Amino acid sequence: MRWSETGAAPCSIARSLSVVGDCWTLLLLREAFRGTSRFEEFRERLGVARNVLAARLRRLAEHGVLERVAETGGPGRRGHYRLTAKGRDLYPVLLALLRWGDRWLADERGAPMALVHQACRHQTTPTVTCSHCGKPLEPGQLRARLSAAALSGTTQR
């Protein structure tokens, strides 16, 4: 079985990885969140081969994570890409990766960047918390059960 086929399994982690599990894809999304939109900008900033980049952009557009925006300037110009709502909603995935790297992969000088939350103007550490009680979610504290929708077979999104 290839990993991409795990997208059919009833698990949202596997499904998500079938869209964004690729390493270039996640770095490309990082650039998109930094404001990069043009093909050549992505290529220069990531140092990625053109064919790889074109394939990843196309795939993300097919999945509705990026949308291609036509560019004025005539034929031969490549369009640019922007994040859709579905794409912007991947921000927490990147923040979770960032926090882990800051904590466990920093060099002797510490984390490369400090993050300031503009809303409260304080330095922040992105933290995954419970939507109900607000406390951080730790391994072993979550129990998964088949959702009501899955059990009833009713249509619900």
Next chain:
Amino acid sequence: MRWSETGAAPCSIARSLSVVGDCWTLLLLREAFRGTSRFEEFRERLGVARNVLAARLRRLAEHGVLERVAETGGPGRRGHYRLTAKGRDLYPVLLALLRWGDRWLADERGAPMALVHQACRHQTTPTVTCSHCGKPLEPGQLRARLSAAALSGTTQR
């Protein structure tokens, strides 16, 4: 440039991806959080080729994400693996992927599983929030700056 070389760039997202960006790796970690520890269990549950699985387990052990635990039973038995503190700290990454898949890749019956937070006994949606004010972190609300450690060149972890 290969994606694995982006680990040298001063970005914690790239560094994290250089360790766990692989798709099989993240699914393997999902299984580890579900309690899977033995080579054969990983293989059966993921349907992954033995050589691929062995390479991924070895890599995660080298990076200190899993530790190999010797098994009694004599030669020829493969050991089993358990998450280290560094590995358990990847839980938020998986939760962020889970939440995105639940929201955007659910089928017509809705998300496959519902999560209950044992500490507060309520159904929960993992949410990435600010460690200072507790509000969800949205794109555009964070400003990154070179950390004090990076600027001063002092040793700090």
